[in-house]
Amino acid sequence: MNGIGIDVSKRQLDVGTTDGEILQVRNTAAGFAELEAWLKEHPADQIVLEATGGYEQRVLDFLHKAGRPVVRANALRARRLAQGMGHVAKTDRLDAYALAKMAVLVKLPAYQPLEPWQQRMREFVRARRQAMQALTVARQQ
Template sequence: MSGIGIDVCKKHLDVAVFQGPARQFNNTAAGHCKLVRWLNTLPVKQVVLEATGGYELAALDALHQAALPVARANAQRARSLANTLGRAKTDRLDAAMLAYMAEKIDLHPYVPLEPWQRRLGEYVRARQQVIELLKMAKQQLLPVADKPLRKMLQGNIKQLVRSVARLDVLIAEQLKTLLIEHPHLAILKTLKGVGPVLLAVLMCRLPELGTLGGKQIARLVGVAPLSNDSGSVRGKRGIKGGRADIRQTLYMAAMSAARHEPRLRDFYRSLRARGKEGKVALVAVMRKMLVILNARVRDERAAMRPA
């Protein structure tokens, strides 16, 4: 059994077998068919692709539909492994590094998104992008003294604000329909701090919610504390990797939950009373919040399952 690594770009897929041959395929439907046919001739242990901003999705779906064991690696984790192995960066070397990862590390299997999750995800991504543009536009305005230029830039900010508001309405309309079609997800709204933005992000970016254990879901999102010890020295724990967009939205929600959700508010205050830094305590709230939501979705699914 061999690990298979695939480096993805817009036009090509560079494929490497662990300690074996390498090939290149077009990143098209026809190329994916050829890739699947070739992989079916090999004893595949695991296929690993790196997240590349969406260019990998069609290949992931093709491999999953072909019943091949496929996983998507976090880009930061993959790069850290490459640095550890002392690898330079080329497409072929990246594929070989991913093949090493596929051979040595059991990653969480890829879970394809449903059509409704893909559609909602496009709106969520568009909102996140407009928010980033709005932040940059506000920063751009700060040093400007010329009145005509300020007026023009303020008009740009107003347009971006209107775009965010319009996207919020469109996302809310989708959520209203989707929660009727998928009632087990309505349980997410029962925890204070979970607003429409976090609800939409969890629904479209975390299909694993309710199907994994608490520790697994925390690692997947990147809110599980990682040890940093050496010998007798106990280093400071930290978080990294995982799905950054979920983590960013969860952070804002945790700030609200730490004030308004009794269970999480008491948890946050107890951590602060024990001397934990504010940000450290808030990250702990994020993790606990995610674990609670994961358990509630799991239990709601079980309750709705026919006896």
Template sequence: MNSVLPQNIGIDISKASLDCHARPAGIGRQFANTKKGYAALIKWIAQWHVERIAYEATGVYHRAFEQALVGCPLVRINPERARRFAQATGTLAKTDTIDAAMLALMAEALKPAPRPERAQNLNQLAELVNARDGLVRDRTALKNREKNLTLPLLKRQAKQRLEQIARHIDAIDAMAQKIIQADPELVRKQEIIASISGVGILTAAQLIATMPELGSLENKQAASLAGLAPVARQSGQWKGKCFIRGGRANVRQALYMPALVAARFNPDLSAKYKQLIAAGKPAKVAITTVMRKLIVTANALIKADRVWVKSLP
């Protein structure tokens, strides 16, 4: 009977294996996290009508999985959200098998919308941006260590490594631009985003890679997806401070420096920043507001297919 019912599949992805659970069939299987394993998995799920395939974001492992299952109704779940759901059901134990079952239950109960398929060039851009972020973190850590070095050998090695990181970052930026320039739609998106005062070509490329949905969202959705929409805290007559959480950290990371620039040189956003500071808001809150306005503006401009124009005084 269960073979004819729509199924929600939960998959826990690890380096070596894919632990799967079909619900309501209640059937679990494990497959190797290899090309042969993907082929066997696709054959296994073909026996049902599958509504969703839920899995957690796991970096390089989930990207290979997504590419192998193109055309399937994939739902990527934030690991923290998945863990909180499991705790809400009273499940405290954590194993790969339990996680797969919980993901299937979560998909069935909450019915998250499957992710739209991403083009191969966007997957490549996302991989480049992730690699670039890693190099930037390495550069920052090395610069911090460099301050405490005293031996000439170590200083020389640190300098050479920093030069190597700079070359690698330049190569990544060049390849990202090559990918963008090969697609007229991406060229136009980059042109629109980079037209916003405070945002440059590099940030535009990062936003295209990390938030390809820009232009297809409502403004509130764009802010929420980036994790820049304030979350209210209220109970009875008590009201706590609003805060941001969740969303895509890499989008916020890409927007932070442009927001600092926009707070000084973008006439519209500079006025808003100064207004918030004058009202006694902390600088961090004011900058977060500027970041939110940047992503909302980019979304609205792409949707309207027009570049940013400075407001008249």
């Protein structure tokens, strides 16, 4: 059983396997195409991405549409597992490897994209939250 972990940042994806292989691609459509070609040579039972404040959304949707078994993991849970394995340092490559280990050790619920109306509602809620925070800051000034 092989697991794949993807550490997502704004600009790049660090992909790691339990075998120790590493791939680094840009967090763009061209990078996703390169990732898909690489994944054809590296089958996995589960691909785990860490929730990173929205930067992971595009690659999650891409992998889901490609029919890949992709999962969004809780960042704190992933970090605790890495610490439990003795990974005290926090680098993108180590995080990708730890997420790959998580893919093998923990069966997580598969990612299901939101319905369009749910996505719009999430955007409205996010905009309202930002407006409320701005209002609070203005009142405090």
